[in-house]
Amino acid sequence: MTTNTDKSKLTLYGAVYCPFVHRARVALAEADADYNYIIIDTKNKPEWYKDVYPETKIPALTDESGTTVGESIVVAEYVCERFKEKNLLSQNVMKRATSRFAANFYNEKISGDYHKFLYNFSTEGAFETYKKELNAHLYRLNRLLLEQSFTGPYFLGEQFSFADTTIAPFVIRMLIFNRRFLDGYEFEAVKQSPRLAEYFAALVDRPSVQTTFFGEEAYIAMVGTRFNIWKKGVNV
Ligand SMILES: N[C@@H](CCC(=O)N[C@@H](CS)C(=O)NCC(=O)O)C(=O)O
Structure with a gap:
């Protein structure tokens, strides 16, 4: 599943039910960002996921350079900061x-x-x-x-x-x-x-x-x- 991702885009790891992932998805939707979305079964996590994000929780977000960040509030802030033109972070x-x-x-x-x-x-x-x-x-x-x-x-x-x-x-x-x-x-x-x-x-x-x-x-x-x-x- 991971091998097919387009590495020129952001990649979000998540699951539909998770409210923490929902935070990241709201931020990405507000930013109008195009991103890969990879579903992680948290009851049966794939082995490779710990190489992406050692904490193995969701959400995690990988950028185009392959760097991954986790913790939903951090991920949401990253997205808001990254897409500055959407004014999701105050100037103040x-x-x-x-x-x-x-x-x-x-x-x-x-x-x-x-x-x-x-x-x-x-x-x-x-x-x-x-x-x-x-x-x-x-x-x-x-x-x-x-x-x-x-x-x-x-x-x-x-x-x-x-x-x-x-x-x-x-x-x-x-x-x-x-x-x-x-x-x-x-x-x-x-x-x-x-x-x-x-x-x-x-x-x-x-x-x-x-x-x-x-x-x-x-x-x-x-x-x-x-x-x-x-x-x-x-x-x-
Ligand atoms: N503090 C984390 C919490 C994330 C979290 O607990 N996600 C759950 C799914 S809703 C999860 O990854 N569960 C699997 C696990 O804890 O290993 C955040 O804000 O991102």
Whole structure:
């Protein structure tokens, strides 16, 4: 499979289900980049993959010189920086720093607590903890958004950018989960914060996010199986 790649292009290693790969694909779609896409079966990784990327996680991105970089936030930033003409990275040094902060904040706090909840789904009190923790983080995210721009819809305002490429894949999944497994639960923080509500809606609607997403039903089936979460009425 690798031998057939066109080495004059970027090569992304990934899999359809992976939200981290989704980040890279959103960035590449926004950049309008032409790239090879090689699917890695993470349950049965090919031997050769450790020569490409010794950490053997996905995503990894190889450039035309054969150099590979991994870690989805790093990959997304590389793509945004590489395709400068698309203005996916702010010209302003502090806005670039706050964008990195937001990407890491969402990754560690919001996605971290969301995944913790999935693992503990059937544990008593897990939903209460999820609501408490997530709402607190989401109020913080709202403050970050307002510090960037009072008006949206995106992190920096009108322009979709690097932070959005990293946050959107996790927002789309979490909102589907709330809708389908938690009877349409809406976070208080989102209901009370118009800037945040507009932000989430705009991320989910963004064509680069939609066209690189593997689909609501596929996500529901995957999450149900992986975390053993089944709910009456949810068609998996
Ligand atoms: N921190 C990494 C996480 C990537 C990650 O965990 N990817 C999963 C697939 S969604 C993976 O590679 N799993 C296989 C493994 O951990 O060996 C990133 O942001 O890129």
